[in-house]
Amino acid sequence: MFEDLTLAFIGGGNMGEAMIHGLIKKNMVDPQQIIASEPRTERGEELAERYGVRFTTDNVEATTEADLLVLAVKPQVLEDVLPEIRSGARNCSLVLSIVAGVPIRAIADGLANPYVVRAMPNTPARIGQGISVWAATPEVPEDQRKLAQALLQALGQEIYVRDEDYLNMATALSGTGPAYVFLFMEAMIDAGVHMGFSRYVAEQLVIQTMRGSVEYAAASGEHPAVLRNQVTSPGGTSAEAIYHLEKGNLRTVVARAIWAAYQRSVGLGGGRKVSRLAGRHPDQNGDDEGDESD
Structure with missing residues (x-):
């Protein structure tokens, strides 16, 4: 499925490494098909030594060579990364983002590339026992969706959803x-x-x-x-x-914690805080006190 494709990972943290590990362990790609772009030289060298992948500190270099681009950076640095790699990324046949909270359209617009899949994996992916929820832009063709699905299956189970907001919910429930x-x-x-x-x-x-x-x-x-x-x-x-x-109040504490994580995920993507869950904010007791919609 991935023959003759070059996969570039922008970010070599835990989730990026988990995906690299899964792809190589399942013999889905040759290690030399993967370029890991990581700003910390010692971390990049560690990935290269451990998995036999190529390594660079230059995001532009990695993106320019890529057929399939994986964004695995922190949401706080994405606004600096997108303009940097835009010229190379617009030619990629697929962009897979695992950046928490950032909407698909922000990625597509930022890279001038409509072929974007957004996914939310979790840390058990590091041993192939994760679960990922993912969505795609309407422009992503079926063949490319199958590539994204195969990438995520390298981490464990995967669930496709049509409504992107489920990814923010998944961030709070399974991601966190x-x-x-x-x-x-x-x-x-x-x-x-x-x-x-x-x-x-x-x-x-x-x-x-x-x-x-x-x-x-x-x-x-x-x-x-x-x-x-x-x-x-x-x-x-x-x-x-x-x-x-x-x-x-264990159930209440857990519900409030997950709700707070959901709001934080929405906030990371620049969205408004959501004030209702199943018609009622978890802190509300029949009135509007605690409503954060304004």
Whole structure:
């Protein structure tokens, strides 16, 4: 599928490396088909040594050679990168952006190239266990969409959506989601240490419990509420623990955190803050207090 194509990665951070790793591990491309453009020489040399890809510190050089361009930079630096690579990028057959929050049209206009796909992967992509949500401009032909899909499948699962706003939602739910999981794991490990386990044993218990629970949920096909009820006996330890989690408003805190991440994603793209979720802002209790629409 990628024969005779040159892939240029603008940005060699974690997600860019994850994609490079997945493409090479699955033998989808030869390492020399990839150019990694990275401003930090030591980081670029590390990628070149680890994967056998070509490396440059010159974004223009990388873009000029590219058939397929991957934008993997921080949103804060994109406004400087787009004008720099515009002349080369307009000739690329496909641009894939994994820049958080930045709308497709901003990329297409900034590069004078209508063939743009925007995706939101997450960090488990580094081990091929990620999930990416993606959308494309109407101009992207079917063959190029298949290329984008194949690129994202190198990271794990992928879901195509027509409405680009779902990418901001995915940023808050799955893109940022690993951070929520890691924080909960950290809290469980600390509780285990507080009870008397060594940190090493507490980490083993928590990591395998998380891993096993996720695999069991995926295999069962049951709703998480059903699975939770299966392990919650009346008057038992699970019931006692869940009582305190609910008393501490765990669901509300999680909902507000994800909502805040969604608003931040919209803000990174220059959009207005969204003041309603399913018709109501999560902080609203029947009035307009806390409405951020103005």
